[in-house]
Amino acid sequence: MTPTIAILLIITFVVSAVGLLLLIWSIATQQFGNSRAAARTIFLQGEEGRGEDPARAGPDADHADIDAEALQYRALADRSSRRATLAWVGSAVVWLLVGSGYGLLTSAKFHWPELLADSEWLTFGRVRPMHLNAVAYGWASMAGVGAALFLIPRLFRTTLVGGRYALTGAGIWNLGMLLGLVAINLGLSDGEEWLEFPWQVDSLFVVGGALCAIPLVLTAANRRVSHLYVTSWYLLAALVWFPILFLLANLPGVFPGASGATVNWWFAHNVLGLWVTPIGVGIAYYLIPKILGRPIISYQLSLIGFWSLALFYSQVGIHHLVGGPVPTWLVTLSIVHSVMMSIPVITVAINHHGTMLGHFGMLRRSPTLRFVWIGALMYTVSSLQGSMEALRSVNVITHFTHYTVGHAHLGMYAFLSLILFGAIYFMMPRLMDWEWPWRPLISLHFWLVGIGILIYVVALSIGGWLQGLAMLDADTPFMDIVRLTLPYLKARTLGGTLMTLGHLVFAVHFVAMLTRRGKARQQPTLFRAGQSTRDALEVGS
Numbered sequence: 001m002t003p004t005i006a007i008l009l010i011i012t013f014v015v016s017a018v019g020l021l022l023l024i025w026s027i028a029t030q031q032f033g034n035s036r037a038a039a040r041t042i043f044l045q046g047e048e049g050r051g052e053d054p055a056r057a058g059p060d061a062d063h064a065d066i067d068a069e070a071l072q073y074r075a076l077a078d079r080s081s082r083r084a085t086l087a088w089v090g091s092a093v094v095w096l097l098v099g100s101g102y103g104l105l106t107s108a109k110f111h112w113p114e115l116l117a118d119s120e121w122l123t124f125g126r127v128r129p130m131h132l133n134a135v136a137y138g139w140a141s142m143a144g145v146g147a148a149l150f151l152i153p154r155l156f157r158t159t160l161v162g163g164r165y166a167l168t169g170a171g172i173w174n175l176g177m178l179l180g181l182v183a184i185n186l187g188l189s190d191g192e193e194w195l196e197f198p199w200q201v202d203s204l205f206v207v208g209g210a211l212c213a214i215p216l217v218l219t220a221a222n223r224r225v226s227h228l229y230v231t232s233w234y235l236l237a238a239l240v241w242f243p244i245l246f247l248l249a250n251l252p253g254v255f256p257g258a259s260g261a262t263v264n265w266w267f268a269h270n271v272l273g274l275w276v277t278p279i280g281v282g283i284a285y286y287l288i289p290k291i292l293g294r295p296i297i298s299y300q301l302s303l304i305g306f307w308s309l310a311l312f313y314s315q316v317g318i319h320h321l322v323g324g325p326v327p328t329w330l331v332t333l334s335i336v337h338s339v340m341m342s343i344p345v346i347t348v349a350i351n352h353h354g355t356m357l358g359h360f361g362m363l364r365r366s367p368t369l370r371f372v373w374i375g376a377l378m379y380t381v382s383s384l385q386g387s388m389e390a391l392r393s394v395n396v397i398t399h400f401t402h403y404t405v406g407h408a409h410l411g412m413y414a415f416l417s418l419i420l421f422g423a424i425y426f427m428m429p430r431l432m433d434w435e436w437p438w439r440p441l442i443s444l445h446f447w448l449v450g451i452g453i454l455i456y457v458v459a460l461s462i463g464g465w466l467q468g469l470a471m472l473d474a475d476t477p478f479m480d481i482v483r484l485t486l487p488y489l490k491a492r493t494l495g496g497t498l499m500t501l502g503h504l505v506f507a508v509h510f511v512a513m514l515t516r517r518g519k520a521r522q523q524p525t526l527f528r529a530g531q532s533t534r535d536a537l538e539v540g541s
């Protein structure tokens with residue numbers, strides 16, 4: 001056990017040391033300086049004060065006083081990432097449907113255990129990890145990489161370099177997803193949560209991810225901006241952190257027994273904090289000000305939030321092993337790190353929600369803003385909830401209950417997936433040179449997934465808390481506790497059904513965009529028709 005802890009601490013020290021060096025570099029190159037100008041780097045000259053949502057970026061009457069050459073170059077940057085972005089995002093939508101189907105079946109088995117019980121292919125122990133891996137590595141990861149491929153050229157004001165590497169990487173990643181899910185379905189699993197894929201399949205993800213990183217690094221080297229906007233920091237850091245985490249955690253035969261459990265949860269929580277969180281927060285830092293047409297209120301706070309995330313998150317996951325066969329001081333260190341995570345969460349909340357002040361009326365009109373801002377709000381809620389859940393006094397109740405499952409979906413779905421939905425609604429008109437064809441489908445998608453995740457999280461939070469309290473009473477028979485949770489588990493399935501229906505609606509609309517269905521329009525597809533982006537901004541303010 002001691003060598004494992006030593007390895008984790010060394011890795012944490014190296015990550016922190018590298019982060020410190022980058023922090024020194026950022027200060028030396030005045031990345032913290034002139035914050036007002038830095039916050040405006042995502043806007044073209046004359047663009048501030050009008051929203052880019054979600055209409056195509058070509059010159060029109062609303063862009064009359066914006067540099068036409070700069071607009072054309074941005075459109076060229078968007079087109080340069082078209083094939084690579086569509087490959088990753090299109091694949092993500094497919095895996096979203098696959099993961100949703102397995103997730104719904106998993107949920108139903110909790111209160112309907114005899115459902116398909118005669119099929120060894122569809123036992124709970126197989127369909128549940130298939131759901132987790134399909135949504136984590138298929139939907140969330142691939143959609144996040146697709147968004148990064150789209151945003152990086154915009155942030156660096158240049159075209160995407162080496163897009164063919166990202167296309168090849170998408171093919172290899174999809175092959176890894178297919179082989180990994182088949183392996184789990186055949187019972188060939190490593191048996192650790194978030195690490196179920198056999199290590200032979202994991203090598204495909206390493207290769208596919210590395211190929212995708214090549215164009216992002218080449219594009220960064222070819223950038224036409226001197227200042228790196230905060231979204232660039234988040235996206236590039238995520239693409240550096242994740243391969244290191246994934247490779248170390250999947251080394252075969254290196255971490256057995258209790259050591260494996262320690263590495264397992266070190267990895268599992270870092271996937272959330274150092275992979276999906278930077279992607280989601282980074283996207284929100286770009287889209288919220290772009291849609292509103294106003295910079296974030298404190299650029300220096302945004303950088304403090306990024307560096308505090310890098311410094312505090314790496315040891316958060318061990319709080320899942322409270323009471324387990326690990327040193328108490330290691331668990332305490334994890335709890336301290338979990339509480340300290342309130343610093344980056346609060347700084348992000350100030351920027352995301354403070355920038356929205358006075359403009360909440362835009363939520364009635366903008367599909368992108370509604371999805372992204374609610375996702376950002378759920379990041380605040382889920383992160384603060386996670387910090388409290390790490391405390392021993394709370395953990396003793398919530399550990400091993402459905403409450404933890406509700407918390408995980410609050411972060412992975414209500415936060416990240418809603419932001420990814422919003423990003424796709426923003427990207428697709430620019431990639432396809434076509435507006436979303438059917439406004440009602442966007443509204444239907446939002447309400448299905450919104451109501452669905454609300455029912456899901458509320459039911460599991462209440463049911464899981466009552467379950468935890470009941471398990472602390474040694475006189476309560478276990479079957480009574482199981483019966484206690486049944487109504488909440490049925491509500492979970494109801495919420496999951498609504499979310500799955502929302503995903504089907506979204507997928508149909510996505511295919512319609514790919515095939516350019518509907519009528520050609522110059523005006524954006526908003527929740528409310530007949531209003532220009534500029535008019536919406538004026539009403540919102």
